[in-house]
Amino acid sequence: MSDGNLPVPPATILCVDDEANILAALRRLFRPAGYKVLLGNSGAEGLQLLEAENGEVDVVISDMRMPEMDGARFLAQVRARWPKAARILLTGYADIESTVAAINQGEIYRYIAKPWNDSEVMLTVKDVLERKALEREKARLEELTRRQNEELKSLNASLEEKVQARTQELALANEKLKTSFMTSIRVFANLIELREGRMAGHSRRVADLSRKTAKQMNLSPRDSQDVFLAGLLHDIGKIGLPDHLLAKNELQMTPEERGLWRKHPLKGEQALMALEDLRGAARLIRSHHERVDGQGYPAGEMEGAIPLGARILAVANDYDGLIQGTLNGKKLNEQAALEFIDKSRGRRYDPAVVDAFLVVCGGIKEPPPVGLPLLPAELEPGMVLARDFLSRDGILLLAADYVLDENLIRQIREYEKSEFGGRITLHIHPPKIVDHE
Structure with a gap:
């Protein structure tokens, strides 16, 4: 035949x-x-x-x-x-x-x-x-x-024994995977930080703070685990960004650069979606730059549409970024960073998450600083910021007490046009009154 x-x-x-x-x-x-x-x-x-x-x-x-x-x-x-x-x-x-x-x-x-x-x-x-x-x-x-029937007869004769042996092999392999899974994720997080350069330990700190906050809010063990994994891997979407972009804050970016930057949460989700055990974390990574007032990115989701784990991750991520000085190039102490988080409740952050985070960090509330509200068109060189100037997604662009010059005022006005399409307000220290007597 x-x-x-x-x-x-x-x-x-x-x-x-x-x-x-x-x-x-x-x-x-x-x-x-x-x-x-x-x-x-x-x-x-x-x-x-x-x-x-x-x-x-x-x-x-x-x-x-x-x-x-x-x-x-x-x-x-x-x-x-x-x-x-x-x-x-x-x-x-x-x-x-x-x-x-x-x-x-x-x-x-x-x-x-x-x-x-x-x-x-x-x-x-x-x-x-x-x-x-x-x-x-x-x-x-x-x-x-x-021939196939003969093969089936032969297989059936020892099927039970083979199934038991294979089951034992799978159990051992599964145990090995469980043992090494978290180690692998941590190593991967370290590699991401090597790509970013100046952020050593950032992912670990964000993951730890996120897990503690999730526990404070009584999340389930599975949800808390997803929050922790998302914290370790939340910056994975930045791997493909050019070096010069990683060194900038959003105010310094061109509209094209800002558009590319704001895709990194989506790219992070896409990088992990093929891994079944990380799909929950991937969804949190996608939304960790969303704001509860709908002004975040990449989708502009409102509070009810943003997963709770992503709202937790957003607070922990920004808190560590403020302390490390990666949001505006200026490091804040822990108290100042907590004050920034607390002042942004209801806009950038979920108030319930902020409350839980302050408990975890032992933070206290402080009244917001005062200042004269001015539009970008009203700014003049030599004026001093009375409050932090934040992007619409809550990132610190200019810290309080920053002295404005002509070039910076021009950038602020361009930022207003490209980012908001409307008006923004900055708070300026009132001018000092000079006594000529």
């Missing part, structure tokens, strides 16, 4: 007749169709050709009336020795008894009367070859089924 994947050789047809012109006509008929045609001028020669081909002949076409061995006897021997070869009888006689005898003795597939119609002959041969192809395919499938 040939492999079903190997090319099928052309069909072989043996034509036997004692008239040379008949054989020539059959050869002219079959050759253009791509068949391999063998010709024999007698029954004896036909048998010799079959032996030479080791019986690998698909169709045998024999004339009924031939000297020494007629078609009935010849096809009967073909049937006995090579039963797989299909047999067709050509007859020019109306003798029904001879035809019936040939059918009975040789079990021919069909008989064709002389003179024949070429189309009828070709159609007959095509039909018999298609039937043989179906029989071969049936035999192949039956053999395949038999």
Whole structure:
């Protein structure tokens, strides 16, 4: 039996007749169709050709009336020795008894009367070859089924033992994965921090603060774990950002740079979505720059749409950024950072999360600083900020007591146009009154 994947050789047809012109006509008929045609001028020669081909002949076409061995006897021997070869009888006689005898003795597939119609002959041969192809395919499938059944019997005999062994292997492998999972995440977080350069320990600190806050808010163990993992990996989307962009704060960025920067939460989510155990953390990473007032990014979600874990992550992330000086280039002490967080409740941060975070950090509330509210168009060089100037997503752009100059005022006005499309307000220290007396 040939492999079903190997090319099928052309069909072989043996034509036997004692008239040379008949054989020539059959050869002219079959050759253009791509068949391999063998010709024999007698029954004896036909048998010799079959032996030479080791019986690998698909169709045998024999004339009924031939000297020494007629078609009935010849096809009967073909049937006995090579039963797989299909047999067709050509007859020019109306003798029904001879035809019936040939059918009975040789079990021919069909008989064709002389003179024949070429189309009828070709159609007959095509039909018999298609039937043989179906029989071969049936035999192949039956053999395949038999072998598969034997394999199944062998497998079933030891199936229980194999399942137990495999289960033990999987249990050991799963235990190893659990043991190394958190270590791998921490190593990955360290690699992210190496990319950012100046933020050593940032991810670990954010993760620890986030987990403590989640516990303070009575989140489930699974949700607390997602918050912790998101804290370790929240900056993963920044890996693809250019170095010069990582060194800037948002106020210094062009609109194009700001648009690229604000995609990093989405890229972080996409980087982790393929990992089933990190899908919950990935959703938190996506939303950790959203604001409860809907002014955050990347989607501008409001409080109810932002996952609680992401709201927790936002507070812990900004708190550590304030202390490290990565939000505006100026480091704040812990008290000042907590005051910043507390002042941003209800805008950037969920008030309930702020309350829990202050408990975790032991923070206290302080009244906001005073100042004269001015629009960017009203600013003048030499004015001093009375309050921190925040971006719409709560990032510290300029700290209180910053002295404005012409270049910075121009940047603030451009920022108002590109970022808000409307008005923003800055709080300025009132000018000092000089006594001329």
